[in-house]
Amino acid sequence: xxxxxxxxxxxxxxxxxxxxxxxxxxxxxxxxxxxxxxxxxxxxxxxxxxxxxxxxxxxxxxxxxxxxxxxxxxxxxxxxxxxxxxxxxxxxxxxxxxxxxxxxxxxxxxxxxxxxxxxxxxxxxxxxxxxxxxxxxxxxxxxxxxxxxxxxxxxxxxxxxxxxxxxxxxxxxxxxxxxxxxxxxxxxxxxxxxxxxxxxxxxxxxxxxxxxxxxxxxxxxxxxxxxxxxxxxxxxxxxxxxxxxxxxxxxxxxxxxxxxxxxxxxxxxxxxxxxxxxxxxxxxxxxxxxxxxxxxxxxxxxxxxxxxxxxxxxxxxxxxxxxxxxxxxxxxxxxxxxxxxxxxxxxxxxxxxxxxxxxxxxxxxxxxxxxxxxxxxxxxx
Numbered sequence: 001x002x003x004x005x006x007x008x009x010x011x012x013x014x015x016x017x018x019x020x021x022x023x024x025x026x027x028x029x030x031x032x033x034x035x036x037x038x039x040x041x042x043x044x045x046x047x048x049x050x051x052x053x054x055x056x057x058x059x060x061x062x063x064x065x066x067x068x069x070x071x072x073x074x075x076x077x078x079x080x081x082x083x084x085x086x087x088x089x090x091x092x093x094x095x096x097x098x099x100x101x102x103x104x105x106x107x108x109x110x111x112x113x114x115x116x117x118x119x120x121x122x123x124x125x126x127x128x129x130x131x132x133x134x135x136x137x138x139x140x141x142x143x144x145x146x147x148x149x150x151x152x153x154x155x156x157x158x159x160x161x162x163x164x165x166x167x168x169x170x171x172x173x174x175x176x177x178x179x180x181x182x183x184x185x186x187x188x189x190x191x192x193x194x195x196x197x198x199x200x201x202x203x204x205x206x207x208x209x210x211x212x213x214x215x216x217x218x219x220x221x222x223x224x225x226x227x228x229x230x231x232x233x234x235x236x237x238x239x240x241x242x243x244x245x246x247x248x249x250x251x252x253x254x255x256x257x258x259x260x261x262x263x264x265x266x267x268x269x270x271x272x273x274x275x276x277x278x279x280x281x282x283x284x285x286x287x288x289x290x291x292x293x294x295x296x297x298x299x300x301x302x303x304x305x306x307x308x309x310x311x312x313x314x315x316x317x318x319x320x321x322x323x324x325x326x327x328x329x330x331x332x333x334x335x336x337x338x339x340x341x342x343x344x345x346x347x348x349x350x351x352x353x354x355x356x357x358x359x360x361x362x363x364x365x366x367x368x369x370x371x372x373x374x375x376x377x378x379x380x381x
Contacts, residue, residue, distance in 0.1 A: 013347045014042045015215075015237070016251060018274070020315060020338040021058035022050075025258075025280050025294075026086055029319040033058055033340055034086035037255065037276065037315075038071065039235070044214040046071050048078040048094070049233065049255050055090035056097060062341045072098045076214045077207065079138075079221075080114035081257030082230040088118060092125055099132035109134045111207050113141060113221070115229035136203045138221040138231045146220065149204050212238070217250060222268045224259035226293045232256045234268050251346060254309070258316065260290070261299045269307035274349070276338075277303055278316035301335055311349050313338050324363045332356050 017040040024032030034052030038059065041047070048055070059068035072094055080088045091112070098110060110133045112122065119135045139145060211219055218236040237250030251273040256265055258278055269275045280294035289296045295303075297314060304312035315338040324337060336344075336352035337359060344352070 011251075011346050013345055015240075016041060016253075016346045017343055018253070018276075018313075019062060019343045020340060021055055021062065022052050023315045023317060023338045023340050023342075024319050025278075025316050026319060028054055031340070032317065032319065034089075035316055036090065038062075039253075040071070041076075041214050041216075045074045045076045047076055047214070047216075047235075050081055050087045050257070051078055051089075051091040051094055052086045053089040056093045058341065062343070069097070069101055073101045075110055076210050076216075077111040077113060077219075079219070079233055080112065080118055081232065081255070082227055083115050083117040083121075084227065084258065087257070088114065088121075091122075092131065095131040095133050096129070099130065102132070108206070111136055111203065111210065113138055113207075113219075115231065117229060134203060136200070136207060138229070140200050140204060141207075141219055141221045143220050143222070146204075146218075149201070152201065153205075215250075220268070222264050224257055224265055225262045226258040226260070230257055230259065232259060232265060232268060234272075254307075256295075256300075256303075258294060260293050261295055261303050265303055266306045269303060269309055272304075272307060272309040273311070273346070274344075275304045275307065275309035275312045276315060277301075277312060279314040280316055280318050301332075304334065310334065311336065311352055313344070313352070324359055 019038040019040065021036035021038055022028075022033035024034055026034070028034055033054045035050045036052050036055040036058065037049040039047040039049065056068065056072070059071055062068075063071060075094075075098060078091065078094070080091065095110065095112075112118075112133045113136045116137050116139070119137070122131060122133070122135055125131065140149075207219070211217075215238050216235055217238040218234065220234040220236075221231040222234070224230050224232045233255050235253045235255075237252070239247045239250050242248055252271065253274045253276065254269045254272045256275075256277045258280075259265060265277075277300040278295055279297045279300040280292075281289040281296045283296045283298045286296055286299075288294075289299070294316075300314055301312055312335045314335065333353055336355060
């Protein structure tokens, strides 16, 4: 907890703002759009975590036309948690806008991270029009994969097996890469390198560079319990140096995607500055949460408690809760509820839990359960 305190102590307002573009599940409703979270890193660019239907429209509502275009133009990457439609259907509109905005300007394709099923969707769409993106499987950004990548990087340096130009991989000019792996002195390490591995290696190198330029030290995907190839993600900012030259730990934000509470989630969230956790169902619907691999409000808060997260922000609510979910007063001392178009600056984290009583008072006449969307929940999204 001491490290978390150091992170939030004297934090600057220009480090990170998190905007919730969609906080509902399954399909858009009158009050909550489907999932998308925008990370504004100010002069360092921006990120998107999930990109449900209507994400671009929500960006325009929040920031205006010019602001939305600036946000899309400055994206460092987009990360998608799993293949369910409410988490990725808005992706194409964001990608095509970025492509059009950067037409005629020197730039690299945007890196899109996601489950392998997403690549099939994007490849099929790109047969219709270019999306100006490169896909990287979330499995390539797990902790184990990053450690393997770093070891391979070190081996390449020591054994002179170096892919010198990302352009060779991007443009399919892999002859020189293959030759560098098969020729040379006996001191070189003998490795069987596939085209897919070369492409992944080059993309990881570029992702690492892009993240570092955005002030992000690590992006780590981890498996969670939902549908096949569902992931959560850890974003860890680089340390900052204070006025006397001492290093202060960078912030850590963890996003659950859709999941049941699980050991992977708790481990990844240890000491998080912010844990953004899905809370699809109220506490009285634990059976449905288990059946559909989602979490209840109480379970999401408990994950935050077990992980000693500084703040827990609940999102991805069932559309049966029009504006505010049913809440238990217990364990709300470090918890907040996300609303569409709500922006949270890291410097304001200390006030978040104080909002709950006022939100409940504001929506006291609307804290009624709407069962009209029960049939949507049956889809298991």
